[in-house]
Amino acid sequence: MNELIDLTLVCILLGLASLSLFTQSLFRAVMFFILLGLILALVWIRLDAPDIALAEAAIGAGITGILLLDALAHLRATSNTPPQLRQLKQPRFWLALISGAGVILLLALAISEPLAPAVALDLQVSENLTNSGVTHPITAILLNFRSYDTLLEVAVLVLAALVAVTLRQSDEHPVVNEYLPNPLLHACLKLFFPMIFLVSMYLLWAGAAQPGGAFQAGAVLAAAFVLFYLVGLKTQLAQNDIYLKGGWIFGLALFVLVGSMPLLYGQPFLTYPDSQAGIFILLIELGLTLSIGWILFSMFLLSQSSPLQKKDSP
Amino acid sequence: MSSYLIFAYGGVGLCGIGVFGFILHTHLLRRLIAFNLLGSGTFLILVGLSQSGRGEADYIPQALVLTGIVVAVAATALALVLIRRWAALTQHATLPEDQGPS
Amino acid sequence: MVHFPMAGLVVFPLLGALVSLALSQRWRTLMSFALILALLLNNALLLLQFYSQGMFNEAMGNWPAPLGIELRIDGLALIFSLMSAIVASICALYAYVYLRPAQLKLFWPFFWFLWVALNSIWLSSDLFNLYVGLELLSLAAVGLVALSRDALSLAAALRYLFAALLGSIGYLLGVALLYATYGTLSLVELSQHFSLTLSSSVALGFMFIGLLMKTAVFPMHSWLPPAHGGALTPVSALLSALVIKASFYIVLRLWTELSLDSAPTSAGLLMGILGSAAILWGGWMALHQTHLKLVVAYSTLAQIGYFMLIFPLLSDTNPHASHLAFQGGILMLLAHALAKAGMFLAAGNLLFCTGQKDLHSLAGLSRYRPLNIFAFGLAGVSIMGLPPSGGFNGKWLIIQSAMLQSQWQWVLVILLGSLLSAAYIFRVFSYTYQEVEGGDRFKQPSPLLEWSALSLSVLSILLGFASMLVLDLLPSHSVVTQ
Numbered sequence: 001m002n003e004l005i006d007l008t009l010v011c012i013l014l015g016l017a018s019l020s021l022f023t024q025s026l027f028r029a030v031m032f033f034i035l036l037g038l039i040l041a042l043v044w045i046r047l048d049a050p051d052i053a054l055a056e057a058a059i060g061a062g063i064t065g066i067l068l069l070d071a072l073a074h075l076r077a078t079s080n081t082p083p084q085l086r087q088l089k090q091p092r093f094w095l096a097l098i099s100g101a102g103v104i105l106l107l108a109l110a111i112s113e114p115l116a117p118a119v120a121l122d123l124q125v126s127e128n129l130t131n132s133g134v135t136h137p138i139t140a141i142l143l144n145f146r147s148y149d150t151l152l153e154v155a156v157l158v159l160a161a162l163v164a165v166t167l168r169q170s171d172e173h174p175v176v177n178e179y180l181p182n183p184l185l186h187a188c189l190k191l192f193f194p195m196i197f198l199v200s201m202y203l204l205w206a207g208a209a210q211p212g213g214a215f216q217a218g219a220v221l222a223a224a225f226v227l228f229y230l231v232g233l234k235t236q237l238a239q240n241d242i243y244l245k246g247g248w249i250f251g252l253a254l255f256v257l258v259g260s261m262p263l264l265y266g267q268p269f270l271t272y273p274d275s276q277a278g279i280f281i282l283l284i285e286l287g288l289t290l291s292i293g294w295i296l297f298s299m300f301l302l303s304q305s306s307p308l309q310k311k312d313s314p
Numbered sequence: 315m316s317s318y319l320i321f322a323y324g325g326v327g328l329c330g331i332g333v334f335g336f337i338l339h340t341h342l343l344r345r346l347i348a349f350n351l352l353g354s355g356t357f358l359i360l361v362g363l364s365q366s367g368r369g370e371a372d373y374i375p376q377a378l379v380l381t382g383i384v385v386a387v388a389a390t391a392l393a394l395v396l397i398r399r400w401a402a403l404t405q406h407a408t409l410p411e412d413q414g415p416s
Numbered sequence: 417m418v419h420f421p422m423a424g425l426v427v428f429p430l431l432g433a434l435v436s437l438a439l440s441q442r443w444r445t446l447m448s449f450a451l452i453l454a455l456l457l458n459n460a461l462l463l464l465q466f467y468s469q470g471m472f473n474e475a476m477g478n479w480p481a482p483l484g485i486e487l488r489i490d491g492l493a494l495i496f497s498l499m500s501a502i503v504a505s506i507c508a509l510y511a512y513v514y515l516r517p518a519q520l521k522l523f524w525p526f527f528w529f530l531w532v533a534l535n536s537i538w539l540s541s542d543l544f545n546l547y548v549g550l551e552l553l554s555l556a557a558v559g560l561v562a563l564s565r566d567a568l569s570l571a572a573a574l575r576y577l578f579a580a581l582l583g584s585i586g587y588l589l590g591v592a593l594l595y596a597t598y599g600t601l602s603l604v605e606l607s608q609h610f611s612l613t614l615s616s617s618v619a620l621g622f623m624f625i626g627l628l629m630k631t632a633v634f635p636m637h638s639w640l641p642p643a644h645g646g647a648l649t650p651v652s653a654l655l656s657a658l659v660i661k662a663s664f665y666i667v668l669r670l671w672t673e674l675s676l677d678s679a680p681t682s683a684g685l686l687m688g689i690l691g692s693a694a695i696l697w698g699g700w701m702a703l704h705q706t707h708l709k710l711v712v713a714y715s716t717l718a719q720i721g722y723f724m725l726i727f728p729l730l731s732d733t734n735p736h737a738s739h740l741a742f743q744g745g746i747l748m749l750l751a752h753a754l755a756k757a758g759m760f761l762a763a764g765n766l767l768f769c770t771g772q773k774d775l776h777s778l779a780g781l782s783r784y785r786p787l788n789i790f791a792f793g794l795a796g797v798s799i800m801g802l803p804p805s806g807g808f809n810g811k812w813l814i815i816q817s818a819m820l821q822s823q824w825q826w827v828l829v830i831l832l833g834s835l836l837s838a839a840y841i842f843r844v845f846s847y848t849y850q851e852v853e854g855g856d857r858f859k860q861p862s863p864l865l866e867w868s869a870l871s872l873s874v875l876s877i878l879l880g881f882a883s884m885l886v887l888d889l890l891p892s893h894s895v896v897t898q
Contacts, residue, residue, distance in 0.1 A: 006317040010324035017328055017351050021335035026343060033347050040354055047321055047361055048371040055383050064350065064390055068343070071394045075343065075401050093338060100334030107326040110593055110618035111319075111359065115367030117599025118609040122372045124483045141377035148476040148485045152536060152548045153381050155430070156555060159529050160388035162437075163559040164395045166522050215384055245437045253434050260427050269423035270477040292384075299391045329589065336582065345578060352585050360592035367596055375595060378544050382588065385551050389581055392555055396562060396574050403567045410571055 009043055026075075030068045037061025050211040051138050054203075058219035063296055066226075070300070133277025134208040142213065143281045147270050151259065154252050154288060161248050161295045164302045189231045196224040204289050208278065214285040218292025225297035244298055251291030255284050318366035325358025340412035342397045346390060353386045421465055422474050422489055424458040425497060425539060429531040436524035445512065448524050452505050455531075459501045466494055466889070473541070481602035487539040488604075491889035492746070496538045496665060499750055502875065503657045503757045504531055510761055510868040511650035514768075519648065522563060530556040530654065537662045541603040543591045546666055547584065550630070554580035557659045560651040561643050572642040579629055579639040583663070586626025593619035607673045623670065630663035633724060634694035637717050641701075645713035649764025652709060656716045657757035661749060664723055668745075677730040677738060684728040691724025692829040699836025703843065707773045708763050711840055712756070715799060718833060719752045722811070725826050729817045737820035743887050744813025750886065751806030751876050755798035758872030762792035765865055766848075769858040775844065780852035782845070787866050789848055794873035796841040798880075801834050806879030 016039060020032035037060045044053035125137050125145070132140035142150050200220040207213030258280055262271040272280045332352030339345045357379040364375040401407050432451040436444045465472075471490040473481075480486065504527070511523055533553035540546050558580065562573040595601055597616060598609050610616065625636075632640035644656050670676070676683065698718030705711045722745075729741030765788045770777040782789050798807035811830060818826040879886070 002317060003320065006320045010320060010327070013324055014327045014331065017331045020347055021331065021339070021344065021351070026341070029344065029347060033350070036351075036354075043321055043324070043358070044361075046317055047358075047365065049361060049376045049379070052357075052361070052376055052379050052383070055380055059387050060354070060383055064387055067391055067394050068347070071343065071398055074398050075407050096334045096337035099337055100330045103333045104326055104330035106618050106621070107329060107359070107589070107593075108323065110615035111322055111326065111363050111596070113597075113613065113615045115363070115596055117364075117367050117597065119482055119599040119605060121374050121482055121599055121601075122368065122370075125373055128479070128483060137373040138377045138380065141373060142380060144477060145479050145484050146377065146545075149378075149381055149545055149548050151430075152532070152545070152552055153384055155433070155529060155532060156385050156388045156548070156552050158433075158437075159526075159552065159555045159559065160392040162522075162525055162529075163392045163555070163562065166559060167395055167399045167562065167565065213380075215380060249434050249437050252430075253438075256427065256430050256434065260423070263420055263423055263427070266419065268419050268474055268476060268478050269427065272477070296387075299395075302395070336578075342574065342578075349578070349581050349585070352582075356585055356589050356592055359589065360595065363592065363596035364599075367599070374601075375592075378595075381544075381548065385548065389551065389555065389577075392558065393574070393577055393581075396558075396570060396577065399565075400567070400570045400574060403570065409575060 006046060009039065009046065012039055013043065026072060030065070030072055033068065034061050034065035037065065051213065051216070054211055054216045055219070058216055058223075063219055063222065067299065131277075133272060133279075133281050136207060136209050136211070136213075138211075139207045139213050139281070139285075143284060144272065144277060147259070150288075151252075151255050151270070154255060154291070157292065157295050158248050158252055161298055161302075164299055165244070168302050186231055189227050193224055193227050193231070196220060196227065200224060200289065200293070204285055205282075207285065208282065214288040215292060217285075217289040219296060221289060221293025222296035222300070225293055226300055229297070229301065247294035248291060248298070250294075251284075251287040251289075254287035258284055316366050316369070318362045318369075320362075322359050322362030322366060325355040325360075325362055328352070328355030328358065331355075340408045342393075342400070342407050342409070346393050346397070349393075350386065350390060353382070357382055419474060421458055421462040422472075422487055422539070424455070425462070425535040426532060428455045428458060429528050429535060432528035433525050433532065436528055441517065441521060444524055445520070448508065448528070449512075451528075452508055456501055456505060459498055462489060463494065463498070465489075466491075471891075481542065482600040482605050485540070485542045485545050486602065486604075488541045489539065491891060492665075492669075493538045495746065495750065495886060495889055496661070497535060499661075499753050500531065500534045500538070500658050503753055503872070504534075504654065506868045506872055507650045507653050507657075507757060507761070510653070510764075510865060511648075513862050513864045514650055514764065515648065519563060523560070523650075526556050526559045526563070527654070530560065530659070534658055534662055537665065543594065543601045543603060543606070545601075547588050547591060550584055550587065550663065550666075553659060553662055554584065554630070557655055560654070561647045563651060564646075564648050568642070569646050572639075572646045575639040576643040579632075579636070583626040583628075583630035586622045586629065587666075588626075590619040590621070590623030590626070593622070603669070603673055607675070610674050612676075620670065620674075620676075624667060627663040627667045628690070631660050631667070631720060632717060633690055633720055634697050634717065635690075637694070637698075637720075640717060641710055641713040644716060644760075645707065645710040649709075649760060649767070652713070652764070653757040653760035656713070656760060657753040660716070660720065661753060664720070664749070668726070671727060671730065672742070675732070678732040681728070681731070684730065687724050688728035688826060691721040691727075692826070694718060694721030694724065695829055695833035696721075696836070699833055699840065702840040703836065706775055708767060708775055708778065708844065709760070709773065711775070711844060712759050712763050715759075715837065715840065716752075716756060718837060719748075719756070719799065721833065722748050722814070722830070723752075725814055725818075725830070728823065728826065729814065729821060731821065734821055737817045739892075740813050740820070741817035743890065744810045744815075744817060746810075746890065747806055747813065747879070747883055747887070748810030751798050751810055751879050754872050754879060755795040755805075755807060755876035758869055758874075758876060759792060759795035759799065761865070761869035761872060762788055762795060765861045765869055766792065768861045768865070771859065775847045778844070778847040779850035780848070781858065782848040783851075784856045784858055785860075787870065788861070789845075791866070791870040791873045793841075793845065794870070794877055796844075798873075798876040800837045800841055804880040805877045806883065807876065809880055809883045 016036040041057040203212040204217035259270040335348035536549040629636040702714035726745035798805035801811040
């Protein structure tokens with residue numbers, strides 16, 4: 001029975017993937033892609049990975065979807081060439097087909113081999129969990145055992161935001177904040193904001209012991225910021241370059257600072273002081289949540305500020 | 315077949331479809347969607363296959379996938395910024411070499 | 417304080433990135449140069465530490481591998497770290513004078529993130545950490561390409577981004593398969609358990625295709641010339657000298673640490689064929705470009721081909737010849753980093769003088785701007801592989817290794833490639849020697865620009881005299897690790 005559910009999920013997944021790539025309308029393609037993200041969240045739950053399910057729903061489907069839809073609105077003026085599937089004479093088609101089929105064949109061959117991993121890394125995780133300062137293994141891995149990865153990953157996020165602001169500054173269009181037309185909606189959103197903020201903080205707090213953590217909390221916080229922006233409160237904060245960039249680097253700076261402290265005491269980079277790892281992890285996660293929320297929000301915001309300039313000439 | 319392995323095969327399918335779409339499409343937005351499918355497929359293989367070897371949840375690949383998702387979102391966001399800027403400058407959503415005679 | 421120098425390689429550039437985002441214009445430049453000095457000093461300290469205690473590891477967060485991530489300083493990592501420190505510092509100096517203030521403001525954070533990524537890749541011995549480092553590197557490089565913000569560079573950035581993303585995913589697919597098979601991400605531990613089964617071969621295949629795509633090995637190279645040729649000059653130099661080396665470095669690491677030299681020779685042969693094709697194609701294309709920076713960019717394609725020739729020559733049957741090839745490859749990588757950075761900077765100066773991209777506009781420069789032509793020529797000597805230069809020594813070692821193993825086809829390719837490179841470099845020269853009427857109507861680049869280009873070119877020549885000093889850092893038979 002369970003296998004039937006799994007197989008059905010896989011079929012839906014592959015169907016949605018094909019639809020999102022080969023449907024004629026770009027808008028529908030993006031919609032199918034977002035739907036695929038939601039189905040993926042279900043798949044992650046079936047894979048006993050609730051953390052990823054949360055992240056997939058919030059970041060993979062949510063944020064990516066919003067960004068794609070937003071981009072779509074700006075690409076309206078461009079020539080939308082529908083995918084030309086029937087051009088069998090094109091070498092590109094055959095190259096794509098052979099590559100795709102080759103990848104499937106090779107991967108299927110590779111994963112059909114029986115597995116007997118020589119190293120049991122998961123045992124090491126559970127053995128060292130008590131010294132990590134948190135009780136949720138994934139948080140322990142992300143912010144203690146492999147915190148160096150996470151540090152670089154946050155740098156990647158800051159970098160992406162930086163490219164966005166680099167390309168924006170050549171535009172002269174300032175952010176135009178249009179108030180929502182419906183006062184009822186306005187009031188509702190105002191009410192929602194503190195609730196979403198609370199949810200975000202709960203996710204962060206819960207991350208120490210159960211699924212949740214800085215990245216999921218950050219994505220939710222970004223949603224809160226977007227609402228905050230839509231109801232038209234204090235958006236000039238986001239237009240000030242210093243606050244904008246300060247918000248991005250706050251988490252990274254805190255991380256680097258906490259990580260470098262042990263160097264002064266003759267210990268390796270990113271070592272937490274004995275028995276206080278939990279507090280430091282929470283501190284770093286708080287910084288990361290705020291920064292991630294802010295970065296994702298400013299991606300949204302920066303995209304608002306550069307509308308496609310309509311030109312008469314082609 | 316364990317459900318972990320089923321999803322690993324699902325990941326293989328996603329990767330294949332992703333590669334096919336990535337090479338076939340010239341529209342940059344579609345290519346970006348294909349890249350994201352390819353990424354999701356890879357993540358499914360990473361978690362599904364590792365867990366099918368052990369027969370239980372393995373937190374290491376799960377943590378890696380969390381990192382991977384965030385990196386993928388950053389890359390996607392960056393690509394979208396570039397694509398939009400490109401479209402604003404040229405009114406095209408494809409690269410010059412793919413625009414063909416029209 | 418023992419832990420300081422190694423962590424410094426990552427912490428200082430990270431601080432640089434933070435500082436350049438947080439501070440005002442003047443402080444940002446000042447602090448950046450202070451941090452560059454700190455990094456140079458840090459590298460020197462690391463070199464001393466390496467001389468006194470040899471290779472060493474450090475576990476991030478005090479969690480030893482495989483649970484945590486270990487950084488490793490060995491000869492190879494140290495050479496690449498020193499190389500990036502030298503090239504990046506001089507490029508930063510050049511950028512400070514060359515770029516407009518608005519560009520410089522944006523240049524610094526990207527520059528620093530690029531350096532973080534490079535150092536994290538040189539040091540890492542963890543497969544997944546390398547993936548994150550690669551992504552950081554690609555995004556920083558794409559950001560740098562897009563810095564000039566015109567349509568041409570945007571197209572180049574997009575093309576580059578998509579190639580880089582596809583490459584990263586290929587690499588990550590391989591990592592996924594390897595982790596599922598061996599249960600570890602630590603390169604050291606992996607090498608202990610590794611055996612060339614079907615799934616491992618598929619995994620390595622995906623990883624290599626991805627990495628070679630990021631290195632722009634023929635036939636996956638088409639993104640490179642517009643990106644490197646079209647970027648702002650200091651950016652071109654950084655990309656060509658350092659960024660493409662990072663993905664190649666990972667290939668080299670995997671190949672040597674997983675003892676692929678004892679694998680079937682067909683894999684090495686394939687790498688050699690790709691390399692040969694790159695040498696000939698890159699050289700041929702460089703010969704037919706009309707824009708100076710595109711000549712230099714296509715020359716990079718050809719040079720990447722030479723690096724690829726290491727692989728067919730690494731074999732466990734002849735450790736001595738194999739070691740020669742390894743040493744030669746490292747020397748070529750180093751010489752190329754210095755010479756190509758010098759060449760791009762010199763080319764940027766020449767373009768600044770004429771204000772035009774076209775090769776024809778170079779006429780008369782030999783007479784009026786000899787220093788820049790000299791810098792370009794010195795770098796050319798190393799690229800062509802004429803003695804005395806780092807490029808010559810590298811090529812010589814590779815040829816020796818090929819002759820010892822009777823693999824004559826590579827010798828032939830190297831000689832043909834050298835002829836081609838001589839042709840495209842002398843072709844540039846021939847334009848500069850043409851006489852023009854009207855006397856000196858060229859702009860004069862500031863001395864700092866001229867001297868930073870020249871210093872890199874001179875270093876690539878000096879490498880010819882100091883080759884043994886560098887090669888002594890490598891273990892005496894690093895290839896035959898058991």
